[in-house]
Amino acid sequence: MPLETVRQVVELLVESGVGEITVRRGELEVSVKAKGEAAPVVQPAFQRSEAPAAPETPDSGPEWEGLHVVRSPIVGTFYRAPAPGEEPYVEVGDRVSAGQTLCIVEAMKLMNEIPSEVAGVVREILVEDTSGVQYDQPLFVIEPEE
Incomplete structure (x- = not known):
């Protein structure tokens, strides 16, 4: 190249x-x-490209049954807080409502707020702050309220 x-x-x-x-x-x-x-x-x-192994997704096993996985709608950079030095939007164990902002994914200098699609409790945050995320990558696991 x-x-x-x-x-x-x-x-x-x-x-x-x-x-x-x-x-x-x-x-x-x-x-x-x-x-x-x-x-x-x-x-x-400089190696031969092989088909990547399918990543394990947290919604594919019995231990995730009944939980909701929030996925990234775009490729970008994951931010847990609205700005550097500020508190994260959510922590594990927090109750969230449908429509509440969980994080930001920055793509092409645009800050895209990612909302929760369900009301419930945040059970797991699957991405490290400031790391890159791919389209459809799992970001959060939420236990929906019944």
Whole structure:
């Protein structure tokens, strides 16, 4: 992959504000990850691409039966609080109402509030603050009120 293409991928990462971008061309794969406020790190992977294993999702086993999983509607960066230094929107054990903001996912410099779809109790937060999230990635597990 030409160095100019890698530079363009890095520029796209910086401009979009997402946490990670992966580009594949044939057997070549280049991943670019933002690291805090520092410059992005470029890590070429010169290995044959294989189909990734299906990630385990928390709504796929009997221990999750009856629980509601809140998923990311977009690719972006996950934030638990409205701003740095502020209290998180929710903690494990908090009661939430339908429509209450649980977190923010930043995508392309836009802050997207992610609401709870159900009223209930937050049982698990599945993502670390400021980490990148993928589309449809599980974020929270909520035990719905009956």
